[in-house]
Amino acid sequence: MxxxxxxxxxxxxxxxxxxxxxxxxxxxxxxxxxxxxxxxxxxxxxxxxxxxxxQRDEADVHSRLKAAEEAAKKSADEKGQKFFDSVGSGGSGVEKPIGGRYLMKEQDGDEKKVVQGVATVGGRPRDKVANKEPESDEDHEVEVELNAILKKSPIIIFSKTYCPHSKKAKHILLDKYRIVPAPYVVELDEHPLGLKLQEKLADSTGRKTVPNILILGRSIGGGDQIQELDETDKLIDTVKSMASARVIEAERRRIQSEMRRRRV
The missing domain is CATH 1.20.5 (Single alpha-helices involved in coiled-coils or other helix-helix interfaces)
Incomplete structure (x- = not known):
């Protein structure tokens, strides 16, 4: 125990x-x-x-942002599809694309007048025209260069240094008139892509020769057309109507002798 x-x-x-x-x-x-x-x-x-x-709020915000993004993407796709449908059916004043660009129509009285022009938005299209081969790297380079040139000014003068008609057009637009912003001159015989640019302009505007004067990407002709607009006092009205608010000022320059005579 x-x-x-x-x-x-x-x-x-x-x-x-x-x-x-x-x-x-x-x-x-x-x-x-x-x-x-x-x-x-x-x-x-x-x-x-x-x-x-x-955590619940963050999840809710993420969900709303994702829904808004999907809705915006869907809306953009629908608008793009409607635009290309109208292009394919000939609607909205746009004809079939030529070389990645479109021919715009304007009303001229009771008749429709086709105003040929080039696109002012850059970017490489998937195909030049439906059922054709995609554009080459060289074509794309020319496309990008042309779009960059079109952004330089509302008025572009495609010229050649030795061409008398180009000199006449430049004299009228640059010397006889004061246009702001000033027209931008491209001398195709000095430009490294000059030949290809001229070919692209021929496809887009239907004008193979120089000068080729473009207002917001639409060709208004060459030296003879500019001279006719100048002589009929229609040049300023044409520039203002086609360039709209992109041209700040457009007026005929006054010669010094005329100014002295008016002062007297």
């Missing part, structure tokens, strides 16, 4: 264990009921709620 001493030690350990357990249980209960513990729990719960709400 165990001795009395061992029994007392064992009983003492049991009492200590019970006392310690009761103390810790009471301390834990007091801790859970304390203001600090309650505030800490509330703060943690509030933070968890805020994080969950933030």
């Amino acid at each position: 165990p001795s009395q001493r061992r029994m007392r030690v064992f009983g003492l350990l049991v009492v200590l264990t019970v006392v310690i357990t009761l103390y810790m249980t009471r301390s834990a209960r007091q801790t859970r009921n304390s203001d600090f513990y309650l505030r800490t729990q509330e703060a943690l719960q509030s933070r968890e709620y805020q994080e969950a709400a933030k």
